[in-house]
Amino acid sequence: xxxxxxxxxxxxxxxxxxxxxxxxxxxxxxxxxxxxxxxxxxxxxxxxxxxxxxxxxxxxxxxxxxxxxxxxxxxxxxxxxxxx
Numbered sequence: 001x002x003x004x005x006x007x008x009x010x011x012x013x014x015x016x017x018x019x020x021x022x023x024x025x026x027x028x029x030x031x032x033x034x035x036x037x038x039x040x041x042x043x044x045x046x047x048x049x050x051x052x053x054x055x056x057x058x059x060x061x062x063x064x065x066x067x068x069x070x071x072x073x074x075x076x077x078x079x080x081x082x083x084x
Contacts, residue, residue: 012019015029022032056062
């Protein structure tokens with residue numbers, strides 16, 4: 001794995017908690033912090049994608065187009081869907 005050392009300042013109480021949890025999990029402090037950061041970054045990406053999706057599909061013109069497309073498919077008479 002390609003890694004890079006980073007110096008950060010963390011309150012002592014948080015470092016104590018990190019050390020306690022990482023010891024319980026049997027992993028290094030560095031591995032625990034990396035795992036927590038990775039999880040947070042994935043959550044942030046998912047949140048951003050959802051916000052973008054919500055913003056796009058809240059547009060009245062896009063909603064109208066989507067409904068027209070659904071109606072067109074339903075009126076096509078193909079129960080299984082449309083062949084492309």
